[in-house]
Amino acid sequence: MTQLVQALALGLLIGGVYALMASGLTLIFGVMNIINVAHGALLILVAFITWRIWSLTDIDPILLSIVMTPLMFGFGWLLYKGVLSRISGSSPGMSVLLTFGIAITIEGVLNVTAGNRFRSATPSYFSESYRVFGISLPKAQVFGCLAAVLVLGLLYIVLARTWTGRAIRATAQNSSGAALVGIQAGSVAALAFAIGTATTGVGGSILSVLYPFFPASHYDWISRLLGIIVLGGMGSLAGALVGAIILGLAETLTATYGSLQWSTLIFYGVIMVVLLFRPQGLFGSRLRQDVMA
Amino acid sequence: MLTISGVFAGYGGGDVLQGLDLHVPTGAITCIVGPNGAGKSTVLRVVSGLLKPRLGTIELDGTRLDQLGCAGVLAKGVAQVPQSQALFPQMSIRENVLLGGYTLRRDKTLLNKRYDHVSELIPIVAERSNDKAGNLSGGQRRMVEIARCLMVDPSVLLLDEPSLGLDPKSLTGVSQLVRDANAAGTTVLLVEQNVRLGLSMATHGVVLEGGRVRLEAPAGELMANPEVAELYLGGHASESRTARVSGASLPADTGSGR
Numbered sequence: 001m002t003q004l005v006q007a008l009a010l011g012l013l014i015g016g017v018y019a020l021m022a023s024g025l026t027l028i029f030g031v032m033n034i035i036n037v038a039h040g041a042l043l044i045l046v047a048f049i050t051w052r053i054w055s056l057t058d059i060d061p062i063l064l065s066i067v068m069t070p071l072m073f074g075f076g077w078l079l080y081k082g083v084l085s086r087i088s089g090s091s092p093g094m095s096v097l098l099t100f101g102i103a104i105t106i107e108g109v110l111n112v113t114a115g116n117r118f119r120s121a122t123p124s125y126f127s128e129s130y131r132v133f134g135i136s137l138p139k140a141q142v143f144g145c146l147a148a149v150l151v152l153g154l155l156y157i158v159l160a161r162t163w164t165g166r167a168i169r170a171t172a173q174n175s176s177g178a179a180l181v182g183i184q185a186g187s188v189a190a191l192a193f194a195i196g197t198a199t200t201g202v203g204g205s206i207l208s209v210l211y212p213f214f215p216a217s218h219y220d221w222i223s224r225l226l227g228i229i230v231l232g233g234m235g236s237l238a239g240a241l242v243g244a245i246i247l248g249l250a251e252t253l254t255a256t257y258g259s260l261q262w263s264t265l266i267f268y269g270v271i272m273v274v275l276l277f278r279p280q281g282l283f284g285s286r287l288r289q290d291v292m293a
Numbered sequence: 294m295l296t297i298s299g300v301f302a303g304y305g306g307g308d309v310l311q312g313l314d315l316h317v318p319t320g321a322i323t324c325i326v327g328p329n330g331a332g333k334s335t336v337l338r339v340v341s342g343l344l345k346p347r348l349g350t351i352e353l354d355g356t357r358l359d360q361l362g363c364a365g366v367l368a369k370g371v372a373q374v375p376q377s378q379a380l381f382p383q384m385s386i387r388e389n390v391l392l393g394g395y396t397l398r399r400d401k402t403l404l405n406k407r408y409d410h411v412s413e414l415i416p417i418v419a420e421r422s423n424d425k426a427g428n429l430s431g432g433q434r435r436m437v438e439i440a441r442c443l444m445v446d447p448s449v450l451l452l453d454e455p456s457l458g459l460d461p462k463s464l465t466g467v468s469q470l471v472r473d474a475n476a477a478g479t480t481v482l483l484v485e486q487n488v489r490l491g492l493s494m495a496t497h498g499v500v501l502e503g504g505r506v507r508l509e510a511p512a513g514e515l516m517a518n519p520e521v522a523e524l525y526l527g528g529h530a531s532e533s534r535t536a537r538v539s540g541a542s543l544p545a546d547t548g549s550g551r
């Protein structure tokens with residue numbers, strides 16, 4: 001019983017972090033039909049920068065996200081204005097090619113500047129745990145998940161309560177409808193891309209502590225994150241949250257009752273079964289067709 | 294006066310509008326009729342800025358609209374209800390209507406005033422304010438779409454087939470709404486497949502064919518025109534039946550059912 005609760009608790013902690021990482025990816029897809037394959041590379045880039053600053057200054061890596069997030073917001077905005085806006089209106093396939101190029105560029109730069117070795121930030125609490133009701137919760141996982149939930153909450157408030165958020169959701173649901181109420185697609189797209197990229201500022205900082213990484217780790221991460229948002233429904237934030245928690249639980253449960261090697265297989269098995277019955281994913285929506293009254 | 298002069302426009306594969314000249318008088322209800330694919334929707338799209346004309350000009354009281362884009366055209370007081378799927382399906386009715394006032398978002402007082410006014414005018418806005426737009430019927434959606442446009446208190450309202458897919462009762466409500474908006478001073482440019490209904494609402498009629506204006510006259514005159522009657526009012530058996538049914542139900546239901 002304790003074993004099960006332990007696995008569930010850990011699964012939720014991990015799922016929270018995955019949810020944050022996937023949220024930016026699904027937001028960007030939802031608003032502008034861009035599949036940002038560079039999302040994983042951006043996470044690894046942030047992880048490297050965070051790790052470097054931590055190793056030089058000993059500042060807490062997760063706290064560093066306070067600096068990394070606005071930096072990545074700006075970087076995302078520039079990336080959109082300078083590169084991605086040029087393919088606005090083309091197919092999602094085009095965006096895969098372009099962002100794959102960006103991912104490889106980031107990987108190459110990291111290989112040259114940071115070296116092709118595993119890194120991991122290990123702050124003082126790294127191997128400590130909280131004990132609650134007989135289960136042990138690693139401090140790093142708890143801090144990571146708290147930071148993720150905090151940022152997801154902020155993201156939710158921005159999307160639900162502000163005019164920027166309304167404009168972003170409107171564009172995602174019906175782009176010509178959004179144009180007709182005076183929302184300018186270009187600036188909304190740049191903002192959404194910047195916000196989506198800003199989430200890697202927090203996600204990458206958390207990653208640097210929770211997972212050892214090297215430049216090519218981004219392939220691993222992007223496939224995991226794409227799996228999450230396909231399962232949840234491309235473009236749906238709620239779907240990303242649920243997909244992320246399913247992945248977190250699949251990992252900890254299979255690691256507890258089977259072996260960790262099975263966890264990926266189980267997760268993709270779940271994706272396949274779900275897609276057989278719901279091709280649009282769990283929370284994916286298809287625009288309601290015109291139904292005669 | 295909304296003036297369209299020498300407009301050529303299309304979607305990349307040749308021009309749909311081929312040198313269109315059209316005058317839409319201020320304060321009137323002008324109805325464009327014509328066969329499927331004639332370019333009626335395209336006319337509204339070039340006016341609202343969804344589509345940029347390749348050549349030609351569009352002016353509202355002497356101000357050029359054709360290079361402004363949607364937001365710019367809206368700022369000049371021209372709002373459009375497109376043919377289908379205008380709303381944000383996963384948002385509430387309230388949010389949909391509020392978004393109609395996106396360009397007024399910095400003036401909260403005005404925004405709230407307009408919202409109150411619109412929800413008084415169109416009861417469904419208040420009645421179903423928390424329901425998702427995706428769950429509405431066709432007639433209810435049209436009402437909300439018009440409500441959304443009225444948030445900017447438009448001087449010109451562009452309506453693309455407001456009768457499309459509506460039951461007779463919703464039809465009455467929607468056409469009454471259009472007449473009310475017009476009576477309150479809004480110029481209306483309307484596209485209708487249901488020619489009898491369209492021309493009965495309108496003061497001016499325009500027949501569009503192959504991307505050009507074929508006929509232009511007061512609506513009553515156009516209705517009496519033998520060619521129009523032959524082509525659009527009596528020609529094809531099934532079309533004439535739908536036209537007659539909805540046309541006939543109009544006067545009887547007016548004023549009730551809202």
Ligand SMILES: Nc1ncnc2c1ncn2[C@@H]1O[C@H](COP(=O)(O)OP(=O)(O)O)[C@@H](O)[C@H]1O
Binds near residue numbers: 327332
């Ligand atoms: N988005 C589009 N892309 C390409 N062609 C289009 C598009 N919309 C309309 N068309 C074409 O333009 C022509 C006129 O369309 P439209 O203006 O919608 O006609 P109407 O509203 O009179 O039925 C049609 O031949 C149609 O196929």
Ligand SMILES: [Mg+2]
Binds near residue numbers: 334335453
């Ligand atoms: Mg049309």
